[in-house]
Every structure is written in structure tokens, then in C-alpha cells.
Amino acid sequence: MPKQKMTADERRDYILSLLLNSEEPLSGRQIADKVGVSRQVIVGDMALLKAKNEPILATSQGYIYMKDTQEDRGFEKTIACYHKPEDTEKELNILVDHGVFVKDVSVDHPVYGEFTGQLRISNRKEVETFVKHIDSSKASLLSELTDGIHLHTIKADREELLEQAEQALEEAGFLVNKKV
Template identity: 65%
Template sequence: MSKEEKMVGEKRRDFLLKWLKDSNEPITGSQMASRASVSRQVIVGDMALLKAKDEPIISTSQGYVYFSQSQSDHMIERTIACFHLPKDTERELNLLVDHGVYVKNVIIDHPIYGEFTASLHISNRKEVERFIKDVGHSKASLLSELTDGIHLHTISAQSEDLLDEAEAALKEEGFLVNEA
């Protein structure tokens, strides 16, 4: 397809869905918009329509990801309670991914609005670096800043041992909430 040829409606969504399913990396809305010769806003609408059809598309800080159940079937999941200053976010995430852990999300319990969950989907240092850069460029606050550094992460790995080792590394750094 030539770059000038604009894809329309269902044909475009079918193309985007296949691209997401075939990709091993997140795809940004800008990349999709460029390939389909439409605006970024059209892509946002397309992703909403596909999600409404129960397609497991996840919006992450790195782009859109198609998350099939088979990817998570062999993973063991755990939720951990963390505390640190914003400047320590990169260190925390790198400790997790360096231990073979996938960081699914961040969760806070806001005193007024209740629970907020944001998808992260971070599994390596490159993704950590991209997330930290995106936070810096956007000048947005981290969710944990709304709760004075206290937050949860849903993490997963291929074994309990990997999760245990990652937690031990976080504890050594003082990043885990004490169970006093």
C-alpha cells in the first residue's frame, strides 16, 4: 500500500489488529497513523472500537500491545507493595527487570478517588529507559507521587524463585513497604 493511500474503517482495523498480533514489540499510535495514512486520533478511536469487541489490546507507555492469554499462561503473578521517591523509579524498575520480572502495572489507593491502576508492561531495560524518558518529556507526575511514594506493582515471572529474588533485591534497596 502506498503511503498516500488512506485506509478506511473496518479494513484499517483489520490491518492494525493483524499488525498488533504479529508484533513482538509495542506499536505506537503514531506509527499506526503513519502506516494507515490517518491521524493519531483516528487510531485512538480504532483501538477503542477493537477493545469494545473484546480484543485484548493494552495501551502502554511504549505503545499498543496485543496480549494473548497464551503469553501469560506460564507466568506466576504477584502483587508487591513498594515505597520510594520519584527519583528512584528507574532504579526500582531496573531491579525488577534485571531479575527476569515483568512489571504489569502500577496501582495506587488514592484517598479520595480510590484505586487507580495504570498499565506499564515493562520487561527489560530498554522499556524502562523509554518509560523514564516519556515521564520526563511529558512532565507528568508518577501515580506514586499522589500517595507520597506508596504504590503496588503486579509483577510476573517464569518462577516463584525469580519473584522471590526480585523482592529480596527491592527489600535490600529499601523499596518494599515494611510489614510491621
């Protein structure tokens, strides 16, 4: 935590430096503790930073600054999946075990339209953290709004990794084209 009281602009500059220098997502609580304000103040700061076109992304693991990283390059594909909530961990592990980065999940709600949640999951530890966070917060998965049907944007360094991951999901019975 900084030693002296900061102005709001200084605090937002400090938050940007935290995000830029972090290899991991930072939760609103972590940032709030570092700068000595409430988590709600951080939410407001993030909104103001985003309004100034800072590429900050809120994920289930915390805030990240969108740097040009390997996960932002390569091949990308959107796949349609279906499964029960209790199969979420299995689905995500299949993807990351095939070297795939799970960028997001989205659903098409019949009343509100499309909802997209940023996942940014690339390994089993991040899958475990995501599942624990869902369980501990008692939050519903987006796919529960659409009876299990959802889309994932997935990325990989090589196109064949995407194809192998999709084949594994098909074998597990998680692809929509095999369920509908």
C-alpha cells in the same frame, strides 16, 4: 502505508493485523502514520476494537495485542513499594535484573479509588524507555498521587525469582513494610 483509501472497517482490520504481527508495542503515532489518519482517529479505532472484545492493551510504550506469551504465564505476585520519583529507574531495574516482568503499577487514591497503569516492562532497555518517556512528557508518576506508595504486579517463570526480587527491593529500602 496502504496504497488505496480504506474504509473505517478496513482500517481497523489493518490495525489489528499490525498489532498481531508486531513483537513490540506500536504507538498511536506509528499506527496513524501507517494508515494515513490522525493519532486521534487511532484512539477512536482502538476504543471500538476494545468494545468488540479485542484484547488490546494501551501501555506507556504503545498498543499491544494480548497474545499468549511467556510473560502471561508463570507466577504472579503483588508487592507494595515506596520510593521517591527519582528512584523509579533503580526500582524497576532491580526487578528486571532479577528476571521479573513488571506488569503494572497501581495506587489507591483517597478520593478516586484505584488507578492502574500498564507497564509491561521486562528488561533494562524498556526501563530506560519508560523513564525517558516520563521525563520528556513531564508526566507525573502514579505514585506521586500517594506520596510514593504504590503496588506492582510482578510475574516470573519461577517463584524464587519473585522472592529474590522482593528481597532485593527490601535491601534497597523500597518495600512498604520496611518504610511504614
